[in-house]
Each structure stands twice: as structure tokens, then as C-alpha cells.
Amino acid sequence: MILKNLSKCFADLKVLEDFHLEIKEKEITCILGPSGCGKSTLLNMISGITTPDQGEIVGKKERIGYVFQEDRLLPWKTLEENIRMVKKKGHPSEIRDLIEMVGLKNFEKSYPHQLSGGMRQRCAIARAYHYQSEMLLMDEPFKSLDYDLRMNMVKMLQDLWTKWGNTVVFVTHEIDEALLLGSRIILLRKNPCTVDQVIEIKTPQSQRTLTDNDLVRAREIIIDGMTNKKKRTCHHEKSANDRINNGINDKLLCCLQ
Numbered sequence: 239m240i241l242k243n244l245s246k247c248f249a250d251l252k253v254l255e256d257f258h259l260e261i262k263e264k265e266i267t268c269i270l271g272p273s274g275c276g277k278s279t280l281l282n283m284i285s286g287i288t289t290p291d292q293g294e295i296v297g298k299k300e301r302i303g304y305v306f307q308e309d310r311l312l313p314w315k316t317l318e319e320n321i322r323m324v325k326k327k328g329h330p331s332e333i334r335d336l337i338e339m340v341g342l343k344n345f346e347k348s349y350p351h352q353l354s355g356g357m358r359q360r361c362a363i364a365r366a367y368h369y370q371s372e373m374l375l376m377d378e379p380f381k382s383l384d385y386d387l388r389m390n391m392v393k394m395l396q397d398l399w400t401k402w403g404n405t406v407v408f409v410t411h412e413i414d415e416a417l418l419l420g421s422r423i424i425l426l427r428k429n430p431c432t433v434d435q436v437i438e439i440k441t442p443q444s445q446r447t448l449t450d451n452d453l454v455r456a457r458e459i460i461i462d463g464m465t466n467k468k469k470r471t472c473h474h475e476k477s478a479n480d481r482i483n484n485g486i487n488d489k490l491l492c493c494l495q
């Protein structure tokens with residue numbers, strides 16, 4: 239999918255102007271950027287909730303899943319019913335497997351108010367996977383959770399993605415989440431929203447730890463980008479440049495493997 243030259247104003251506020259980004263199929267694209275730069279607006283455009291003033295989305299998906307900061311479960315339905323409701327013909331074993339994968343076995347008959355925030359968010363993610371969307375949008379889904387729990391959720395999402403290999407766009411403020419999950423990390427600037435850097439990490443998600451050399455280097459590049467420092471030289475700059483020359487109008491500054 240290509241977000242092609244998108245522009246969007248809210249009254250006098252120019253959030254996006256000529257914004258361009260390719261979302262690669264079957265990858266996790268993590269989007270990092272300052273508050274108010276337009277991350278949710280981008281997701282809303284991909285999902286069709288918001289219409290761009292100009293530009294187009296090429297390769298638009300029909301079946302899109304969306305996980306928000308809050309779980310949005312139906313309080314009068316059990317955990318299992320909340321998951322089942324998104325797909326009429328789902329086989330019971332699919333739901334059972336998903337519930338087990340997100341660590342909620344034995345809570346099938348619990349109602350949302352009987353679960354912790356982390357458990358409810360696990361249920362929301364299981365529901366999104368049960369829907370089997372062509373593209374899954376996630377807008378800071380772990381925001382309200384503490385660090386340990388967030389890292390558990392990241393691990394769970396790595397496992398789900400390794401199994402399903404679906405296309406995910408994951409918005410976050412947390413660098414660690416982006417480093418552990420992103421096939422590509424898109425660093426945005428604001429006023430208007432533009433792509434500052436694209437960092438590609440080749441190490442499979444399931445094998446990553448935050449102390450790996452490539453993740454440490456990626457963290458430095460991201461922090462430099464966020465604090466406007468000069469970009470560091472990257473060992474794989476040549477292949478990154480090749481990608482730019484052959485590819486779209488991204489600023490792929492670094493390709494780490």
C-alpha cells in the first residue's frame with residue numbers, strides 16, 4: 239500500500255502536506271513521532287475514518303483491523319464472546335488457540351470488568367487477529383500498561399505475527415516497542431508531518447533482544463533523529479541508497495542486519 243502525496247488540514251492546522259510512504263505487505267511497520275504530528279490521522283486515513291484533502295491511498299485494503307489505546311470490548315459480553323463476535327463462521331478451535339496464545343486460558347467466561355487492563359488489551363488483540371484483516375492498525379495499544387507488562391505484550395505480538403505474518407502498522411511513542419517489533423521503523427517530524435528516517439531491521443522479531451548490536455545502533459539513530467542530531471554513518475548505507483534509488487520517495491537512511 240502506498241500513501242501517495244497525502245495532505246490534510248483541520249481548520250487552519252496543516253497536519254499533512256504531500257506526505258508519501260509505502261507500507262510493505264506482511265511486515266510490521268512501526269511509526270514513531272512527536273505528539274500531535276499526525277500518527278493517528280494517518281491510521282484513520284488508512285482505515286477510511288478520515289478522508290485526505292488531497293492525494294490517494296494506492297492498494298487500499300477492504301478488510302482492516304484496528305486496535306486502539308483503549309480495549310473497546312463490549313462490557314456485556316464475555317471474553318470469548320467479544321472475540322467471536324467479529325467473525326460469524328469462526329471455528330471454536332481458532333478462538334481457543336488464540337485465547338491460549340494471548341495467555342487468557344481459563345478466563346473465557348469472564349466479563350471485561352473482571353479482567354485487568356492488560357488482560358482486556360490481550361483480548362482486544364486476540365479479537366483483531368480473529369477478524370483476519372488484510373491489514374492490522376494498532377494505535378499505541380500498550381500505552382496504559384507498565385513497562386514489564388508492555389514487554390510481555392510485545393513478546394505476545396511477536397509470536398502472533400510470526401504465526402500469521404500479517405501486515406501491521408503499529409504506532410507508538412516507545413522506542414523499545416518499535417525496536418522489538420518493527421520490520422521497518424518510520425520516524426516522523428511534525429508541522430507538517432514528514433518522514434524523517436526509515437530504519438530497516440533485518441533480524442527476525444522472535445530473535446531480537448534490546449542489547450543486540452543492530453538494535454543498539456538503531457536506538458542511537460532514532461534518538462539522534464528525535465533530538466535533531468546529525469545522522470550517524472551506517473555500515474549498510476550503500477544498500478540503503480540502492481533501495482532509495484530503486485524505490486519510492488522514502489528517506490531510507492539505514493538498513494540494519
Ligand SMILES: Nc1ncnc2c1ncn2[C@@H]1O[C@H](COP(=O)(O)OP(=O)(O)OP(=O)(O)O)[C@@H](O)[C@H]1O
Nearest residue numbers: 248249251253271272273274275276277278279280
Ligand atoms: N478531527 C480533528 N479535528 C481537529 N483537529 C484534529 C482532528 N484530528 C486530529 N486533529 C489535530 O491534528 C493533529 C494531529 O493529531 P493526531 O491525533 O493525528 O496526532 P498524533 O501524532 O497521533 O498525536 P499523539 O501522539 O499525541 O496521539 C493534532 O494537532 C490534533 O489536535
